[in-house]
Amino acid sequence: MRRSSLHSGYAAVVGLLAVLLTAGTAQASFVETVVQSGPNVVVTGSGSIEMWGIGIESSHNNVSSYVEADIGAILTGATGNVDDWHELSPYFTGPTNFGAGFYRSADSASGDLVGVALGNVLFLPHGYVHGTALSNTATYDNETFTTLGLTPGSYTWSWNNGSNSDSFTLQIEPAAVPEPSALTMFLTMVGILAATALILRRPRRVTS
Numbered sequence: 001m002r003r004s005s006l007h008s009g010y011a012a013v014v015g016l017l018a019v020l021l022t023a024g025t026a027q028a029s030f031v032e033t034v035v036q037s038g039p040n041v042v043v044t045g046s047g048s049i050e051m052w053g054i055g056i057e058s059s060h061n062n063v064s065s066y067v068e069a070d071i072g073a074i075l076t077g078a079t080g081n082v083d084d085w086h087e088l089s090p091y092f093t094g095p096t097n098f099g100a101g102f103y104r105s106a107d108s109a110s111g112d113l114v115g116v117a118l119g120n121v122l123f124l125p126h127g128y129v130h131g132t133a134l135s136n137t138a139t140y141d142n143e144t145f146t147t148l149g150l151t152p153g154s155y156t157w158s159w160n161n162g163s164n165s166d167s168f169t170l171q172i173e174p175a176a177v178p179e180p181s182a183l184t185m186f187l188t189m190v191g192i193l194a195a196t197a198l199i200l201r202r203p204r205r206v207t208s
Contacts, residue, residue: 030114030134032076034150034172041140041148043067043076043106045114049122050130050166054087054159059126063113065106065138069099069149074170075115076106077136081126082113087159092120094157098170101149104140111136116157116168145173 030047043065064079072095075082086092096119112134115123125134145152150172158167 029166029168031169031171032074032114034145034170036144036173039142041143041145041150043074043138043140044136045076045111046133046135048131048133049114049124049128049168051085051122051124051128051159052130052166053091054085054122056083057086057121059083063123065109065113066103067101067106067140067148067150068103068117069101069151070097071117072097072119072155073115073117074098075113075117075123076109076138077111077113077115077125078109080113082115082123083126083128084117085122085124086120090160092122092157092159094119094168095155098153098155098172099145099149099151101147104143104148106138107141109136109138114168116170119157122157122159122168 030045030049032043032045034041034043036042059081060083061081062079063075063082065076067074094116112125112128113123114125114134114136117123128134140148152173155170155172156167157169158165
């Protein structure tokens with residue numbers, strides 16, 4: 001009976017460990033983060049995109065990074081050529097603005113051109129192959145969230161085609177307290193597992 005209790009205790013703790021390690025690790029396929037860095041606003045993004053279910057409307061040459069919060073537009077990356085992928089709701093949905101700011105071009109930028117606009121337009125590098133890793137950055141010198149008209153928060157654009165759904169998330173001033181890392185949660189659960197083992201192994205007094 002005691003061995004059965006011990007095994008049950010181990011199983012319960014291991015199951016909890018698995019849940020905690022997987023919880024909170026999911027994220028949008030492409031995440032763009034906007035932060036105040038000293039006197040400047042800096043945008044960085046990374047991830048990949050699946051375009052199943054949406055189609056190319058047009059291509060644009062020599063496009064540069066910019067932000068235009070009042071129409072929900074942000075494009076980040078080195079100057080280059082982009083395709084805009086477009087689909088009507090309910091297949092492609094997202095916020096139509098993330099503030100009241102007007103057009104402002106970036107002072108410097110690098111990486112892959114990726115962005116969104118108008119609630120249902122996705123910008124990707126010309127000829128982009130779905131699933132390929134993307135990364136970019138842009139800097140707006142001597143600006144703040146207020147001067148750029150950005151409203152802090154998390155904004156998500158998503159397109160749905162069954163199992164091939166995907167999304168783009170814009171995080172403006174992410175939460176100051178980061179989520180615990182997977183390693184921290186793992187070490188915590190190892191401690192709980194060890195404590196549970198000690199409790200389960202402790203001899204029990206038999207009373208008549």
